[in-house]
Structure formats: C-alpha cells, structure tokens
Amino acid sequence: MELNLRNFQSNLPKTDFQNLPKILVAVSGGIDSMVLVDLFLQTGLPFSMAHANFQLREKDSDEDEEFVREFAQQHGISIFVKRFDVKSYKSSGNYSTQMAARNLRYDWFEELKVEHHFDWICTAHHLNDSLETFLINLSRGTGLDGLVGISSNTEHILRPLHNFSKESILNYAKSNSIQWREDASNSTTDYTRNKIRHEIFPKLIEIHPEFLQNFQRSIEHLSDQNLILKYHFQSVSNDLFKSKDEQIFISIERLKDLHPLSTYLFHLFQPFGLEHPFEIQKLMDSNENGEIQSKTHRLIKNRQELILVKKGEHDFPNEIELDQDQILEKPLYLRFSKTKEKPFDSAESLDLDKVEFPLRLRRQKTGDSFFPIGMKGSKKISKFFKDEKLSKLEKESTWLLVDKEDRILYVVGKRLDDRFKITENTHNFLNIYLC
Structure with a gap:
C-alpha cells in the first residue's frame, strides 16, 4: 500500500474536531518517526513529541536528541525529552538491551499520558516491524497473541503506520524531502531483530516477491481468529467464574470438562497472572487443599472448587x-x-x-x-x-x-x-x- 496522507488518515480513529484529542508522538529521529511526524503535521491535528535518549551510542545519541529538539523548535511543537540509564536498568533484572529500552520508554510514555492527559500515544511501528516480531515470537514458541505481530491499536496506543512497508516509508521520505538521523546500530547484526531484518527478510522476498503483502493478509486472518477465540474464552469465563464478596469461585468438576484443558486453563487464568496451566491442573488434582500465587492473585483449592482472590484483600496485621x-x-x-x-x-x-x-x-x-x-x-x-x-x-x-x-x-x-x-x-x- 502506498503511504500518503489519505491512506495514513484512514488509520486514525475518527475525531470530533470540536473536541480534538491530545496526541503524544514518540520520535527517535530515525526515518520512521520523522515520516510519522510529517504526516501528523499535514493532518493539522495538534500533537506533542517525546524523545527518549538511551545514551547507548554516546555522541550519536546526544546528536539525535539535539536534532529532534531543533525540529520541534522550528515547527513550534512542544517536546518532552528524558535520558535513561539502560545499563543500570538491565542489571536490575534479566533484560536484553532492547527489552530494557522498551520497558523504560513505555513506562515513561504512560507517565506522560497520565500527567498531561494525552488521549493517544503514537509510535512509528510498520509492517516490517510486525514481521520481525512475528518471527522472533515464532522462534520462542508463542501462542496466537505473539503471532499476530504488533497490534495496530491498543486502548490508548496508536500505530498508524502498521500496514505500510519500510519501502513505502522510504519512498515517502524521499518524495517529501524528509530529513532524519541514521542509527548505525541498525546496520549491525548484533541483535536478533537486526539479523532477521538484514539476513532472513531478503531471503523471504527472494523466495516470494509478494511475501510481505501475503504476510499482512495472514496477520489479518490470525487477528480475526484470535479475536473470536478471546470472545469464546471470555464467554466461558463468564459462565464458570462466579463472583461473591470480592472472591471468584470456580467449580473444579466443570473445569475438567473443558478440552483441551491446558489451553483453557492458560487463557482463563492468564489475565490474573497465572500463566502455568500444569501448576493449576496439579492444584486441581491434589487430594489436599492448597494454593498457588501470581504477583497479583491467589488461587486456592477448597474441596471441589477453586477460589480466586486478589492479593491485599486480607492483608492486615496478625x-x-x-x-x-x-x-x-x-x-x-x-x-x-x-x-x-x-x-x-x-x-x-x-x-x-x-x-x-x-x-x-x-x-x-x-x-x-x-x-x-x-x-x-x-x-x-x-x-x-x-x-x-x-x-x-x-x-x-x-x-x-x-x-x-x-x-x-x-x-x-x-x-x-x-x-x-x-x-x-x-x-x-x-x-x-x-x-
């Protein structure tokens, strides 16, 4: 699909221009985000910019920040900038560099959204990014949620370039004389995503020139099927999970009637942070009462039922x-x-x-x-x-x-x-x- 203003606007939610939304656009200074900013300028919608400086490329990182600041000043756009210590954050948990940067970035975006009452946070993820995410998740043995790639929209995050290829973004940038900063790390194969981008993706295009377009159609089919499954699991949850006095009671006998059981257990209990169906099944089959816990909930066996309760409900001094x-x-x-x-x-x-x-x-x-x-x-x-x-x-x-x-x-x-x-x-x- 050609990237132009009309096709871009078709990816934005309908707006009431009497009550314009507050938009925060994530801008790294690279080609994708600078094209995104240019398109938003053409829509006439007011927006702010957010730039995260991860200080991973020393002088280049600082020059990216300066480039984005100057662009915002030239176009009268308000901007938020924050510097992050990615290395320290990585040492606080088992995170890769890219995952650490992602967590820090999105946590900051959420803080800005709450503090400044933004309605949308917009990122420049595109179709090639979605394919890379698909292949990474596929290699890790993911379920449908991981195979649908990067979703176009969530509750308050918009990705209006999600169905445009990298090639279409590059063509737009050249046609509209867009200036951007090159990230030298993108050309290396040090990261899994870059290996896919530079080594695997060209082979896929060589095998089938229409691979990316076919992938897009496949993702749309998977997303539709995933949505149907989510509705089904929600319906089963509504039927089996009985709420009373801030507790949820679930019949073990009725749970065991579900097949395949492990798949149902994962989807029914995953929203409560309980993501290991075999642990849940072991609890169900135990001859004794017991419990397992997630970060937010307790799942307790009591005779022939499970009781799900949010942590903190009974947290009082002894x-x-x-x-x-x-x-x-x-x-x-x-x-x-x-x-x-x-x-x-x-x-x-x-x-x-x-x-x-x-x-x-x-x-x-x-x-x-x-x-x-x-x-x-x-x-x-x-x-x-x-x-x-x-x-x-x-x-x-x-x-x-x-x-x-x-x-x-x-x-x-x-x-x-x-x-x-x-x-x-x-x-x-x-x-x-x-x-």
Missing part, C-alpha cells in the same frame, strides 16, 4: 490491640459497650467481670483452643474450623477476640467461649456489636 471506647472499622466492624443490663441489639454479650483488659483481636495460632459455648470441655480452634467447614480464606478472615491472658473470648461471628458467657449472676455486661 494482631490488633483494641481500645474498648473506640470503633474498629477494619478488618471488621467492631465496637463495645458496658452496661448493667443486657441490651437487646448487641451481637453478643460477655460477663465483664470475668474479662481481663486490654482486649486484642488476633488470628489463629498453632495449638489454640477454647471452650465453645454449649459444649463440655475444650476444643482446638483448628478442629472447630474444620467442623464448621470453613475454607482456607474463611479461616484467614476469622478473628479471635482474646483478653490480656490470651484467653479466647469469642471466635468472632461464630462462637463464644463458655467461660465468659453471661449467667443469672452477671451484673456487668460487655456488649459486642458487629456489622
């Missing part, structure tokens, strides 16, 4: 000292009152004269036991939880009210301790209110 004259709101609503008679509206009441202050709220500890009201003798808290058929999460969110002597007064919301119950001889009441 012990909280209580002020009997104040209201506790988290991790649960709790307040006390002291009366000479038992009020009708309290959740529970204890014999105040039997309690040693201060009171504390704490989680279960190994060996905890109490004397459940209505029963003779003591009972382990662990056994009580088991008899109550509490899930792992329910156990974690069940608190024990204890006194100064660490005696359990109340398994909150479930059972009082018989030693502190009110009797006909009770004259002072400690009343507990829950919500």
Whole structure:
C-alpha cells in the first residue's frame, strides 16, 4: 500500500474536531518517526513529541536528541525529552538491551499520558516491524497473541503506520524531502531483530516477491481468529467464574470438562497472572487443599472448587490491640459497650467481670483452643474450623477476640467461649456489636 496522507488518515480513529484529542508522538529521529511526524503535521491535528535518549551510542545519541529538539523548535511543537540509564536498568533484572529500552520508554510514555492527559500515544511501528516480531515470537514458541505481530491499536496506543512497508516509508521520505538521523546500530547484526531484518527478510522476498503483502493478509486472518477465540474464552469465563464478596469461585468438576484443558486453563487464568496451566491442573488434582500465587492473585483449592482472590484483600496485621471506647472499622466492624443490663441489639454479650483488659483481636495460632459455648470441655480452634467447614480464606478472615491472658473470648461471628458467657449472676455486661 502506498503511504500518503489519505491512506495514513484512514488509520486514525475518527475525531470530533470540536473536541480534538491530545496526541503524544514518540520520535527517535530515525526515518520512521520523522515520516510519522510529517504526516501528523499535514493532518493539522495538534500533537506533542517525546524523545527518549538511551545514551547507548554516546555522541550519536546526544546528536539525535539535539536534532529532534531543533525540529520541534522550528515547527513550534512542544517536546518532552528524558535520558535513561539502560545499563543500570538491565542489571536490575534479566533484560536484553532492547527489552530494557522498551520497558523504560513505555513506562515513561504512560507517565506522560497520565500527567498531561494525552488521549493517544503514537509510535512509528510498520509492517516490517510486525514481521520481525512475528518471527522472533515464532522462534520462542508463542501462542496466537505473539503471532499476530504488533497490534495496530491498543486502548490508548496508536500505530498508524502498521500496514505500510519500510519501502513505502522510504519512498515517502524521499518524495517529501524528509530529513532524519541514521542509527548505525541498525546496520549491525548484533541483535536478533537486526539479523532477521538484514539476513532472513531478503531471503523471504527472494523466495516470494509478494511475501510481505501475503504476510499482512495472514496477520489479518490470525487477528480475526484470535479475536473470536478471546470472545469464546471470555464467554466461558463468564459462565464458570462466579463472583461473591470480592472472591471468584470456580467449580473444579466443570473445569475438567473443558478440552483441551491446558489451553483453557492458560487463557482463563492468564489475565490474573497465572500463566502455568500444569501448576493449576496439579492444584486441581491434589487430594489436599492448597494454593498457588501470581504477583497479583491467589488461587486456592477448597474441596471441589477453586477460589480466586486478589492479593491485599486480607492483608492486615496478625494482631490488633483494641481500645474498648473506640470503633474498629477494619478488618471488621467492631465496637463495645458496658452496661448493667443486657441490651437487646448487641451481637453478643460477655460477663465483664470475668474479662481481663486490654482486649486484642488476633488470628489463629498453632495449638489454640477454647471452650465453645454449649459444649463440655475444650476444643482446638483448628478442629472447630474444620467442623464448621470453613475454607482456607474463611479461616484467614476469622478473628479471635482474646483478653490480656490470651484467653479466647469469642471466635468472632461464630462462637463464644463458655467461660465468659453471661449467667443469672452477671451484673456487668460487655456488649459486642458487629456489622
């Protein structure tokens, strides 16, 4: 496809010129981004520029920055420039130079978007870039998401050159006398992407002159099929994932009816950072309850179901000292009152004269036991939880009210301790209110 203003504009979302979007264009100074800037100038849409100086090519990097700054000044375009220490970032994790630069660049773009309320971030990725990404991901054993190359648009990132070849960009640059900076590192084969660009791509064109155009059609077909699959997996997720009280419950039996199971497990749980289906299947098949975690979520087996919960929902100190004259709101609503008679509206009441202050709220500890009201003798808290058929999460969110002597007064919301119950001889009441 020929690159011209009309074809370029057809790749931009429709805009209401009464309410123009705020656009940030990523500009390296190379031919692709300088052509992108020229096309935006021709549209008449207002935009800003962002230039990332990765300081990897010493003097050349600084000259790229100066070139972009001068261009912005000549055309009255606002510009953001930031210098990055890529080498230090690489040492902080297992990143290649290109991946480190990519992460730093996009994180910065996102910061600019939020701070300056940009609607679009535009990059100059083109069809050849998409082919290179396809081949790199193919060599790594990717799924469909990796094979569709570089998407034309995401939620707020636009790539309006995505269906134009490098050759068409070069032709446009020559026809319109575009000035740009050459990156000498692009001519080397030190990076995987450059090896594909200089060694593999020419062979593919030699085998079939229309290879790039055919690749574009294949990508469009793969993208359409991938979209259909995403709708299907979302439909299955909506059917199986049942939300209640900020938790998601999934029947293991119904999950096992899905085939191929590992593929379904990957696509259903990947949005929660759980990307290893065999770990999930092992959890499902285990004879015991257990859990696996991602950075953001916990997946817990409880009998015949899985419970998915976001991390942080139950992150509270293991012990909280209580002020009997104040209201506790988290991790649960709790307040006390002291009366000479038992009020009708309290959740529970204890014999105040039997309690040693201060009171504390704490989680279960190994060996905890109490004397459940209505029963003779003591009972382990662990056994009580088991008899109550509490899930792992329910156990974690069940608190024990204890006194100064660490005696359990109340398994909150479930059972009082018989030693502190009110009797006909009770004259002072400690009343507990829950919500």
